[in-house]
Amino acid sequence: MLVYVRKFCFRSRDVLPLPSDILRMFDDDEEKDSKESHMGRTRTFAHVAGNWATYLSIPFSCDGRFIRCLEQLCGYLTDQYPVATGHAEFHVIPLCDLHVTVSRTVPIRHHWIEPLTGKLKNGLSKHHSFSYQLSDLEVYCNDTKTRSFIGLEILFGHENFLELVKTIDDEFQHFRLPKYYEVANFVV
Numbered sequence: 001m002l003v004y005v006r007k008f009c010f011r012s013r014d015v016l017p018l019p020s021d022i023l024r025m026f027d028d029d030e031e032k033d034s035k036e037s038h039m040g041r042t043r044t045f046a047h048v049a050g051n052w053a054t055y056l057s058i059p060f061s062c063d064g065r066f067i068r069c070l071e072q073l074c075g076y077l078t079d080q081y082p083v084a085t086g087h088a089e090f091h092v093i094p095l096c097d098l099h100v101t102v103s104r105t106v107p108i109r110h111h112w113i114e115p116l117t118g119k120l121k122n123g124l125s126k127h128h129s130f131s132y133q134l135s136d137l138e139v140y141c142n143d144t145k146t147r148s149f150i151g152l153e154i155l156f157g158h159e160n161f162l163e164l165v166k167t168i169d170d171e172f173q174h175f176r177l178p179k180y181y182e183v184a185n186f187v188v
Helices: 064-080 112-122 158-175
Strands: 051-054 058-059 097-101 107-110 136-140 148-154
Touching: 051 112, 058 136, 112 148
Parallel strands: none
Antiparallel strands: 051 107, 058 097, 136 148
């Protein structure tokens, strides 16, 4: 049986150049943020290679009546304030993404993910489940005044959410991450 082996010999002149997109892959100067790529959001801190923007939230599940009510509200707002007029821009969040936020959006280093996750799991596992009640429909604005949203305020259960936030803030402190808001509003 004969086996043929073909040798390839590359000289430096034979090596193909890397595409420019790959060469610029980690250039911070090339980092361009566009609102369109982030559902209209503006970054509150600069993108840094190796950092991950994250926040903690509690998923909100709802029944069919609640979903229909939200769909009607979104439809009404879209009809009243069409994007084309330039008066408002709506980004309807899928109903499966409804949540109650219990931390600020913070930048974490990649190598912090496991230790931070472990500390949070340990600290939050000491809390028991609880019920909460939704109250008034309100319009809210973020810290930087770049984004507004409509939410249902949590009335009953507020103290339980404060306890969760205290645990999260304590763990965030180990990583020098910002605490939750001084005046905490918990909203779906």
